[in-house]
Amino acid sequence: MTDPYNLTLLANANSWVDYMLVFNYWTEAIWFTSIVFVLTIIMFTVAKYNLVPTPESLAASSFFGFVLSSLFWLFTYAGNHAVYTFIPIMYLFALSWSVVYIYWKSS
Numbered sequence: 001m002t003d004p005y006n007l008t009l010l011a012n013a014n015s016w017v018d019y020m021l022v023f024n025y026w027t028e029a030i031w032f033t034s035i036v037f038v039l040t041i042i043m044f045t046v047a048k049y050n051l052v053p054t055p056e057s058l059a060a061s062s063f064f065g066f067v068l069s070s071l072f073w074l075f076t077y078a079g080n081h082a083v084y085t086f087i088p089i090m091y092l093f094a095l096s097w098s099v100v101y102i103y104w105k106s107s
Contacts (some may be wrong), residue, residue, distance in 0.1 A: 009025070025078055039065075040061050055081035059095060
């Protein structure tokens, strides 16, 4: 195993995605996970600002979070995923809960 702050990892990076994956590796998957959470909260806030009801705002933002975290989960560096596996699963549970609640509320 290499030193976690080995700067030669940056010298071997070929693109900005590689740089971000190295930073994410150094922070133990906090970087991409925080990006997903912040963008999800921003989307939920914008939806609430536009007077979208809370269940629909939660459904839209959790779907966005699920898709984004699933795409980030596909990025790997040194055998580690960019986000932990439970992050897309958590968003999937939030999405399913909000869809069930919307369906239950409408009937």
